[in-house]
Amino acid sequence: MLAGKQILLIIGGGIAAYKSLDLIRRLRDQGATVVPVLTKAAEEFVTPLSASALAAQKVYRDLFNLTDEAEMGHIELSRAADLVVVAPATADLMAKMANGHANDLASTLLMATDKRVLIAPAMNVRMWGHRATQRNLAQLQGDGVLVVGPNDGNMACGEFGPGRMAEVPEIIAAVGAALGDGPLRGRHVLVTSGPTHEPIDPVRYIANRSSGAQGTALAAALRDLGARVTFVTGPASVPPPTGVDVVRVETAAQMAAAVTAALPADVAVFAAAVADWRVDNASDSKMKKTADALPSLRFAENPDILATVSQMTQGRPPLVVGFAAETDDVVANATAKRTRKGCDWIVANDVSPATGIMGGSDNAVVLISDDGPEEWPRLPKTEVARRLAARIADALGAV
Numbered sequence: 001m002l003a004g005k006q007i008l009l010i011i012g013g014g015i016a017a018y019k020s021l022d023l024i025r026r027l028r029d030q031g032a033t034v035v036p037v038l039t040k041a042a043e044e045f046v047t048p049l050s051a052s053a054l055a056a057q058k059v060y061r062d063l064f065n066l067t068d069e070a071e072m073g074h075i076e077l078s079r080a081a082d083l084v085v086v087a088p089a090t091a092d093l094m095a096k097m098a099n100g101h102a103n104d105l106a107s108t109l110l111m112a113t114d115k116r117v118l119i120a121p122a123m124n125v126r127m128w129g130h131r132a133t134q135r136n137l138a139q140l141q142g143d144g145v146l147v148v149g150p151n152d153g154n155m156a157c158g159e160f161g162p163g164r165m166a167e168v169p170e171i172i173a174a175v176g177a178a179l180g181d182g183p184l185r186g187r188h189v190l191v192t193s194g195p196t197h198e199p200i201d202p203v204r205y206i207a208n209r210s211s212g213a214q215g216t217a218l219a220a221a222l223r224d225l226g227a228r229v230t231f232v233t234g235p236a237s238v239p240p241p242t243g244v245d246v247v248r249v250e251t252a253a254q255m256a257a258a259v260t261a262a263l264p265a266d267v268a269v270f271a272a273a274v275a276d277w278r279v280d281n282a283s284d285s286k287m288k289k290t291a292d293a294l295p296s297l298r299f300a301e302n303p304d305i306l307a308t309v310s311q312m313t314q315g316r317p318p319l320v321v322g323f324a325a326e327t328d329d330v331v332a333n334a335t336a337k338r339t340r341k342g343c344d345w346i347v348a349n350d351v352s353p354a355t356g357i358m359g360g361s362d363n364a365v366v367l368i369s370d371d372g373p374e375e376w377p378r379l380p381k382t383e384v385a386r387r388l389a390a391r392i393a394d395a396l397g398a399v
């Protein structure tokens with residue numbers, strides 16, 4: 001998949017650097033040439049000899065090495081690559097990148113390159129959450145730097161949370177997407193996700209328990225296959241994926257407008273848990289308690305975004321996928337919902353509290369299409385997303 005591509009791999013100084021040695025091997029398995037660059041700190045974790053042996057290439061370490069300059073100057077080194085990958089991207093490297101430092105070989109190459117840069121951050125959970133790092137991240141994303149991970153998990157320092165470097169297959173997928181090599185290259189995919197909030201008054205709202213995890217994972221999986229993803233999200237509790245166009249909305253009406261504005265698309269996936277009703281008599285000012293009466297809310301029906309897009313007579317995306325969160329008769333209800341709404345596929349799941357699916361990290365879905373229901377095993381939401389994205393890519397190949 002990466003045949004003929006050259007990757008400049010900058011290895012930063014963090015414990016995750018050992019995974020970068022495996023990354024070198026896996027990138028080469030895909031046909032890429034990997035030119036490693038080690039920071040001084042990286043050499044505390046992995047040796048230049050290991051990186052060189054695995055890459056079957058010279059390893060670059062020093063900005064002022066005259067032999068290197070004679071053979072290949074740092075400008076040329078930064079330009080010869082098709083993609084620059086920084087893994088692990090430490091807090092310090094991210095700070096240098098965000099602020100334009102060029103005081104060692106790695107930071108100079110990152111300043112000098114005219115190629116896309118993909119970073120795989122890895123650091124302690126508090127360092128990741130620190131305002132400075134988040135500020136730097138926002139700056140880098142604004143500068144067009146691609147980001148993969150970090151993931152949640154147990155960390156070498158004994159803490160738990162976001163900060164673990166993305167796994168090697170995830171980095172490889174991100175490299176493929178960055179080089180535009182995935183099967184969804186050139187395709188535009190629209191994904192809705194998260195809950196909607198329907199105001200009662202300026203401080204109160206009606207919501208649901210959707211975390212946005214499944215929609216977020218799906219958007220990331222579609223991105224990893226090379227799609228351009230527009231991600232329309234309600235106020236979710238998980239952050240949106242990187243490398244997608246994020247449109248933040250609050251209400252169902254705003255979501256409907258954002259979806260219309262994002263069309264045309266090759267595929268539209270409606271993973272959002274949209275409120276069916278809004279409060280018709282929402283108050284412009286905060287409702288006050290009164291001694292004599294309880295407030296009375298009057299509801300109005302929200303636009304059904306999935307049904308509207310499914311039934312478009314012009315400009316309908318060739319593949320429209322809905323979700324059905326059910327608590328009873330999952331397959332029967334979801335099959336009827338597919339017909340009623342007019343979408344091509346429905347991804348149905350049982351969200352009864354006992355399943356722990358809503359708000360949890362696993363999902364057990366039934367994919368309903370023209371071919372009838374197909375039951376998938378209980379899997380992490382990220383894996384459900386990967387499988388669904390692969391099915392979408394297959395289906396689009398056939399459209």
Ligand code: CTP
Nearest residue numbers: 270271272274302303304305306322323324325
């Ligand atoms: N959906 C939508 N707009 C709405 C309501 C739902 O786009 N106003 C989409 C959801 O994103 C999901 C699918 O429709 O893909 C299923 O929504 P759901 O609320 O479960 O279906 P309902 O039509 O509300 O059916 P019921 O209330 O009978 O479960």
